Amino acid sequence: MISISHENDYIQTAVFGEFTLQDYREFEQAVLYQSEFHGPVALLFDLHEMLSYTLDMALEEIKFVRAHGKIFQRVAVVSSDQWVTWSAWISRLFTDAEIGMFTDADDAKTWLAQESAPDGSN
Numbered sequence: 001m002i003s004i005s006h007e008n009d010y011i012q013t014a015v016f017g018e019f020t021l022q023d024y025r026e027f028e029q030a031v032l033y034q035s036e037f038h039g040p041v042a043l044l045f046d047l048h049e050m051l052s053y054t055l056d057m058a059l060e061e062i063k064f065v066r067a068h069g070k071i072f073q074r075v076a077v078v079s080s081d082q083w084v085t086w087s088a089w090i091s092r093l094f095t096d097a098e099i100g101m102f103t104d105a106d107d108a109k110t111w112l113a114q115e116s117a118p119d120g121s122n
Helices: 021-038 055-071 082-094 105-113
Strands: 002-006 011-019 041-053 072-078 098-102
Touching (some): 002 021, 011 021, 021 041, 041 055, 055 072, 055 082, 072 082, 072 105, 082 098
Parallel strands (some): 011 041, 041 072
16 A cells, blocks of 8 residues: 655556556556656655555566656655665665655655755755
């Protein structure tokens, strides 16, 4: 199950239980809408309640990020799972977005609220 909300400056997405293809397609629609009407997308992806994901969802994620990776500005991922961390690292190959890994959602929100330094450092 997925929960998506539009906050002031970012999209907050939380996954509970199994992350399915249907969930990911709902996420894609929210991101594409945000990009089209509000510009580059900042995202808080809270995966600490995710128990598993389907293979078709993982393949769709790769396709989507390869096709639309340029629309992401900053992505904060909340998880303590090493596989999720590894997946986020792989996603960096397909996007210019800053990706931050966090174990606490409040830290992720604080990071998203910070402006990037002009030289790309935080």
